[in-house]
Amino acid sequence: MTRLEHAFEENVAGPVPWDRLFHAGIGRLTGGLSPTALQLAFFDWTAHLALNPGRQLALVEKGMRKAMRLAAYSGHCLAGDAGGRCIEPLANDDRFEDPAWQQWPFSLLHQGFLLQQQWWHVATTGVPGVDPHHEEVVNFSVRQMLDIASPSNFLPTNPEVLHRTAEDGGWNLLRGASNWLEDAQQTLAGGDEHPTGAFRVGEDLATTPGRVIHRNALMELIQYEPATGAVHPEPVLIVPAWIMKYYILDLRPRRSLVEYLVNQGHTVFMVSWKNPDARDREMGMADYRRLGVEAALRAVNAVCPGQRVHGVGYCLGGTLLTLAAAAMGRDRDERLASLSLLATQTDFTEPGELELFIDESQVSFLEDVMWARGYLGRDEMAGAFHLLRSQDLIWSRHIRHYLMGEREAMFDLMAWNADATRLPYRMHSDYLRDLFLHNDLVEGRYDIDGRPVSVGDIDVPIFSLATRRDHIAPWRSVYKIVRLARTDVTFALSAGGHNAGVVSEPGHPRREYQLAHFSPDDPTCPAERFEREVVAEPGSWWPAWQQWLADLSGEPVDPPAMGAPGAGYAPFADAPGEYVLMR
Known part of the structure; x- marks a missing residue:
């Protein structure tokens, strides 16, 4: 092969570096979203709509009916007898709930917007031949564009803002401008030095006493001090x-x-992950399993020799722990006593709204963005999550901060949410491709140490928690563990979302949960039947889970020592350690 032929082969066999840099530059402007993926979705939709003239005529007819409906409503409003709305907002849309929106001309403005929103929903869904994923992308994108033009977002068309401006003599707008300048300055500076505001990690947050007993390139392991005489x-x-x-x-x-x-007598260890940077770009899922779960288990076994371990994983940590538990079950490794998965997906065929950002075009584009920087930045992750809940996280914030001139008081969960992290290039690529895109774990193609594993390899009891309003790990997706596992599964469905449903302490108001136990021999129970037939219990799910752990535990013993100096796990720092403080 000549040098020219070799160079050509290299260029066509894989991504060319300058192409990747070009994609990364575009990604900085699009927040990591692939413009090609968006173009493909809209081309699919427009091409199929163009080939369905009957559907086009139906949409024209529907548009004319809505226009006549709005005109009739306008006439009633001018006559002073509107008699309510001609269209109701969606159940989760509270933008127009204030009585001021029922007054002319704001009643006409918001009703026209809602009618237009409904028409576009009909136009972008149900077109024969459109790929379901492309349909979801188009519908979502159009919804985002319409939300930008909502009359609630602008001073002249929002009666609540106009009323506040009249009351405050315009000072709310001055405060809003000040808030905008402050936010813009923080964005240009790369974020706040103290994203948690007045809260300080180790002083106000993460204050349970403990000691760091192990540190490696990816994590610190914290052992918490006992609070009871026996554990x-x-x-x-x-x-x-x-x-x-x-x-x-x-x-x-x-x-x-x-x-x-x-406080319930458990000896607790916590993995505290490092906030990675470009130097950690090649850390993959295998590294997180080896340096995270495996290294932590060795340390825990050294501190509590001869004892099996209750493994608990949250969100992506639960997915990683599932992989490790499956490999341990396959290899007859009996170090685990149980597996608890909190808001954790194992089957990614229905990953919820995040599926909008997962296809071959989007993953390839995002890989190039991450390749250039070495990691997925906090801005890309935050942007995707904000888009999924744009009304709550973008536009309502815009109105409150910049038009009303208000700032909400920081609270603990909000402070934690602002303390964002990064994701290494290799790990996130592995995760998106192997799990989200190809669903290799459920399909039996996920290899660990050269051999495939599956959820069915797990041989310890499982406790799986889902939260009802979770848009990251939808509860029906989490529920699939009941069908996939070949061991006893206790499934709990809690009120709340991905975070608030997990941080659901006893005494928290308006909390309830549903709980059921399943064995491998039980007939399949569909998610809809579980939701309909399992009686909801008031209060927090924490006590029920703790009782489940206690039932799988032995008689109380004296607390173990802090660390195991003889095995190389001597305590060397107070909790919360250093990694959690990394920006």
Whole structure:
């Protein structure tokens, strides 16, 4: 092969570096979203709509009916007898709930907007031949564009803002401009030096006493001090997600799952992940399993020799722990006593709204963005999550901060949410391709140490928690563990969302959960039947889960020592350690 032929072969066999740099530059402008994926979706929709003239005529007819309906409503409004709305907002849309929106001309403005929104929903769904994924992308994109033009977002067309401006003599707008300048300055500076505001990690947040007993290139392991004279012999190892700081599970006194477990007589260990940078770009899922779960288990076994471990995983940490537990079951490794998965997906065929951002075009584009920087930045992750809940996280914030001139007081969960992390290039690529895109774990193609694993390899009891309003790990997707596992599964469905449904301490108002136990021999119970037939219990799910752990534990024993100096796990720093403080 000549040098020219070799160069040509290299260029066509894989991504060309300058192409990847070009994609990364575009990604900085699009927040990591692939313009090609968007073009493909809209081309699919427009091409199929163009080939369905009957559907086009139906849409024209529907548009004319809506225009006549709005005109009739306008006439009634001018006559002073509107008699309510001609169209109601969606159940989760509270933008126009204030009575001021029923007054002319704001009643006409918001009703026209809602009618237009409904028409576009009909236009972008149900077109024969359109790929379902492309249909979802088009519908979502059009909804985002319409939300930009909502009359609630602008001073002249929002009666609530106009009323506040009249009351405050315009000072709300001055405060809003000041808020905007402050936010713009922080964005240009790369974020706030103290994203948690007045809250300080280790002082206000993550305050349960403990010691760091191990540190490696990816994580620190914290052992928490006992709070009772005797403890359950089996320790609890918590593996949180690394798209978030671990202390969501050790938020504040009386709001801390760690504190609750320690007070119930459990010896608790927590993995605190490093916030990676470009130097960690080649850390993959295998590294997180090896340096995370495996390294933590060795340390826990050294501190509590001869005891099996209750493994607990949250979100992505639960997916990683599932992979490790499946490999351990396959290899007859009996170090686990149980597996608890909190808001964790194992089957990614229905991953919820995040599926909008997962296809071959989008993943390839995002890989190039991450390749250039070495990691997925906090801005890309935050942008995707904000788009999924744009009314709550973008536009309502815009109105409150910049038009009303208000700033909401920081609270613990909000402070934690602002303390974002990064994701290494290799790991996130592995995760998106192997799990989200190809669903290799469920399909039996996920290899660990050269051999495939599956959920069915897990041979310890499983406790799986889902939350009802979870848009990251939808509860019906999480529920699939009941069908996939070949061991006893206890499934709980809690009120709340992905975070608030997990941080659901006893005494929290308006909390309830449904709980059922399943064995491998039980007939299949569809998710709809579970939701309909299982009686809801008032209160937090924490006590029920803790009782489940206690039932799988032995008689109480004296607490173990802090660390195991003789085995190389001597305590060397106070919790929360250093990694959680990395920006």
